[in-house]
Amino acid sequence: MAVIIENKQVRAVINEHGAELSSLVAKDSGIDYMWSGDSKYWGRHSPVLFPIEGKLKNDSYHFAGQEYQMTQHGFARDQDFTVIENDGSRAVFELTQNEATKAKYPFDFRLRLTYTLTASELSLDYSVYNPAEDSDLYFAIGAHPAFRAPLVPGEAYTDYEIDFAPAKSRKRVPLANSLTDPQAEYAVDEAHLAVSRELFKDDALIYNLEQEKTIITLQDQAQQHGVKINTKDAKYVGLWSSYPADGQFVCIEPWWGLADPQDADGDLTHKFAINQLAPKQEFQAGFSVTVF
Template identity: 50%
Template sequence: MIELNNADLKVQINPDGAELSSVKEQSENLEYMWQADPKFWGRHAPVLFPIVGRLKDDHYTVAGQSYKMTQHGFARDQTFKVVSHDATSAIFELVADDVTKAMYPFDFKLQLRYTLEGHMLTVTYHVENPDAEAMLPFSIGGHPAFNVPLGANEGGFEDYQITVAPKKTYPQIPLVGPYNDAQHEKELNLTTPLQLDHDLFDQDALILDLNQVETTVMLSSTLNDHGVALTLAQAPYVGIWSPYPKQAPFVCIEPWWGIADNLTADGELTHKQAIQQLAPNTQFEAAYQLRFF
């Protein structure tokens, strides 16, 4: 386990999946991250690459060849190399090999950089296409889960709320099963905070279409000043999720540069909704910030 520390926070990241596993407030020892109880969901904050969400029938095609890949891709189940690590930053790296090419026939280099400053943790995704000729089609995203409530004396699930800035009515992409139904977009009024209730997630994740506008999604207690705010820039989507009907004591705020297959998807990876297309010998970088309070 790789640890970052400053006067405010202690952060732990597991090289398995380069997964953010713990964020504790130093003075109160308050744990913000969901601790992966398999009774509800056995992960903390998986990295979603090279797809976000589910493929139709867990398959896609490239150049006439069919490949199998399960939900959210394979990066979350791979061990990353620790490229560098000091008291407040760490870089993790995953590169293509025979195992990944059996699922995804592309060369790539994926790096995750974690940087701690005060109460802020910045997570940066860096994707490189080392191929001199072929495009690299991919999606990437995060899936961090936060304790709700944050502690034994921090109230219950319904004592928390979601606030989104800018305050407005957002386009909401519904899900039909695991697939997106963007053709029947809805609206979600977020001009006022959204009080948490497990029934909010009876149709799976709430997916907001951000149109690449910088957005902050804040999860906070109505009883005190504790919570977490996730800010992302130039991302097409953010998902808000808690498993239903399990009534799990956590909520995920998920920054996405990609989305699950559309109901009408034809299975061709290059046709996939919101797929990134990285030109030969070029790089992609995106980031989000987590502020813990």
């Protein structure tokens, strides 16, 4: 099932399966800014990444003396969420532990995603609550939205560019075989990137945002159409597109976590960039997408 929220400017479609945004249409132009999900290139639109972001070393971890298996980006994207609120322009989706999640992740949790439309902006707010009485919750969370490029007929993938604001030096995190090396971060001046297939030949480009408010814009060179992603307080952002396959999309991915380092010891409590939430406490984060 899908949920539709809209206002005078924008209509968004969110699937209950994965609470995944599948369509974001500007009503004046009819442009759908979200990737189609063509499985020939990449079969998703905007999955939520929980309770891990990226890949675990050996696709496994251990906690309290027991080993667990979990594949890249976790399980939330493949679970059916419950719609607990929908007023037409705002919808709230909820996922809690179940038999399937407990087999991979031994924690009780409450995950809520709130989608809100305000003019031409769609906000996505995350809430993670730890219902336990006496144990901490360890988790990461992130987004993986894929935006169409090009957006209008007559343009090409390579007509697009990515801009960061503020324009400043940032640290890149190396990625090899889907694992990171945070200790080898290096500074780059990449406030402006021309979109090309070769840009993504080494997988995702990962930037350490240091939880500084950052706006990342994907737009055509004429700056007529595009999206602005306001990351608010994300720890990292990943940029990704299919390579060498010619998928007509670019992902801009705010993350509150990171794939395992190459030297990870597998202990979830030691995991790099993990979030640790005390009993009866709530974690909140989010980002927004403005279309133009």
